[in-house]
Amino acid sequence: MSSDGNSRSRVDQSTGVASLASRTLRLLDRDVTIRLEPSYWEGLDEICRREDLTVDELCDDVRDRMEQQGRRTSQSGVSLANALRVFVVGYFRQAATERGHARAGHGTGRPFIATPFDTVPAVSNN
DSSP states (O other), X not given: OOBGGGOOOOEETTTXXXXXXXXXXXXXXXXXXXXXXXXXXXXHHHHHHHHTOOHHHHHHHHHHHHHHHHHHHTOOOOOHHHHXXXXXXXXXXHHOOHHHHHHHTTTSSOTXXXXXXXXXXXXXXX
């Protein structure tokens, strides 16, 4: 199981954006510390909840797939943290629908609405 209790981050008061948070994961029977932005950890937690996986299991699978692709293409050098970021964005992009975008207020020329960079709290129209 992942050590979710050891994540730490600070919020930059000038921007409202949190710094990287560290978690120690158990991958291939060894502890690996990964640093991601809190929103990516939240995304991974949500994906794991939906897919009935632990964060360790999901991250180990991403690591394994990343290594397999590296062997097939003879390319390496991508960090696990970056691979996890790409995975989280890809997962949620696949799940995004026009209706969901409309509910979030997207498509109105205000791309920062309902994001961590939104300076005015978004209004929910459930």
